[in-house]
Amino acid sequence: MSDASRPLSPHLQVYRFTYTMATSIFHRATGLALAAGFLGLVATLIALADGPQAYAVAYELLKGVVGKLALIGLLTAFWYHTFAGLRHLAFDAGYGLDKRAARRSATWLFAATALAALLSAYCLLAGGARP
């Protein structure tokens, strides 16, 4: 059924950028990051089950600067995706769909994410030895 000659619907670059559009793009981007994070969680659990030597490798990686930055990024993505997901569930139930309400909830979404991400980063870094 599909071949290259069929017309395509207008793609991203056709539309004027809007504030609420960013929430949707970020939801997707953070979702992809979290899918990678899920693999990281599984890899960490496998290393843990394998024993102290294998886990030491994962632990050193997570404790380093790169690991900490990745964890802070993942935590930020997690809070964003969770809050945005709840907003989408409200949309699914028919709430908050008009333009003003969607913009207001987008503002709350960014604010809540910033707060939760800062608190998480603080907990992560204040732990000292914790990765």
Place this chain on the structure above:
Amino acid sequence: MSLKSPLGRVLGLGSAKEGAAHWWSTRLAAVALVPLLVWLVLALLMAPSLDYAGLHAFVRAPLNALGLVLLLPVAAYHSLLGVREVVEDYVHAKGTKVLVLVLLDFAHVGAAVAGLYAVLRVSFGGSP
């Protein structure tokens, strides 16, 4: 009375009456993940130590193991739905698309089962 055309019915086009169930299960997985992941993230952030002994003790605790066993398959399912949607949106070449989707299916089932097996090994494997 069916609104499907005879041709559509023969070709298997249109709703097979599973659309609503699929929509609902995607939402249920998303809703289930909220408490499960918020619990895991907060528990790990507040854990006294995440070195080998610390994380091992965390995963060994029965309630934590139960939470992880619940979380892993649901997270894999939700993740698979999400990345499948991205591939369906942006990969247009039919062969590549099917190949990538099948690889994603395998990877997610593999990751979920490997994660579950790891949790069970820690749970039943005795103290370090």
